[in-house]
Amino acid sequence: MSIEENLKDIKREFGPEVTLVAVSKTHPVEEIMEAYEAGHRDFGENKVQEMMEKKPQLPGDIRWHMVGHLQSNKVKYIAPFIYLIHGVDKPKLLRVIDKEGRKKGRVIDCLLQVHIAREETKFGFEEAELREYLDSGQLRDLSRVRVRGLMGMATFTENEEQVKREFAFLSDLFNRLSEDYFVEEDRFDILSMGMSDDYELAIETGSNMVRIGTRIFGPREYCKTQ
Numbered sequence: 001m002s003i004e005e006n007l008k009d010i011k012r013e014f015g016p017e018v019t020l021v022a023v024s025k026t027h028p029v030e031e032i033m034e035a036y037e038a039g040h041r042d043f044g045e046n047k048v049q050e051m052m053e054k055k056p057q058l059p060g061d062i063r064w065h066m067v068g069h070l071q072s073n074k075v076k077y078i079a080p081f082i083y084l085i086h087g088v089d090k091p092k093l094l095r096v097i098d099k100e101g102r103k104k105g106r107v108i109d110c111l112l113q114v115h116i117a118r119e120e121t122k123f124g125f126e127e128a129e130l131r132e133y134l135d136s137g138q139l140r141d142l143s144r145v146r147v148r149g150l151m152g153m154a155t156f157t158e159n160e161e162q163v164k165r166e167f168a169f170l171s172d173l174f175n176r177l178s179e180d181y182f183v184e185e186d187r188f189d190i191l192s193m194g195m196s197d198d199y200e201l202a203i204e205t206g207s208n209m210v211r212i213g214t215r216i217f218g219p220r221e222y223c224k225t226q
């Protein structure tokens, strides 16, 4: 199947209230162009360098999503154009994004990543940590950061019940935080969860943004140095 057909196939499964981010990491700009020509505009990368190499070769109206772990010292490169940063997992990173947003005259949309998986290796805030941070009021001082919602990655497992539990936890946390901390802001509205293997489950559980790579572009060939 072509990239265009894959996109159509996936989008048929959900309504316009769910945003599909096409995760194009490791795939060449030609394949991104194929999706672009099929009308797709939201693309995700997980490495700053790769995004910076691809962006100038592609149309300017692409909405670039940073879906991977982001290091503070790399924020400056993407700050001028990034549409949404999905993986914000530390107060320090928020401060750096605020600083770079100020320099570039932008307000940068971010999602707070929550650690929901069993694997230790996955990044993100724990709920208590997140509440402590939100209670501290530090976020209010960051006028160049707009927290739009939460992002999470489930455990890599065949066990559907477990994945469902993890998504349900995140979805519930999203609703509770929304009520506890973001009532006055009408923009805490994005719940980014679901990838190629689990997006149906994620949407059933309340996701409104899915990040899909393999189902659109096919398998990735990883370079050992990455």
Ligand SMILES: *Cc1c(COP(=O)(O)O)cnc(C)c1O
Pocket (backbone or CB within 6 Å): 023, 025, 046, 067, 068, 195, 196, 197, 211, 212, 213, 214, 215
């Ligand atoms: C690579 C990646 C995806 C897409 O994964 P697929 O399984 O290929 O759909 C989604 N989210 C993040 C954070 C990723 O790094």
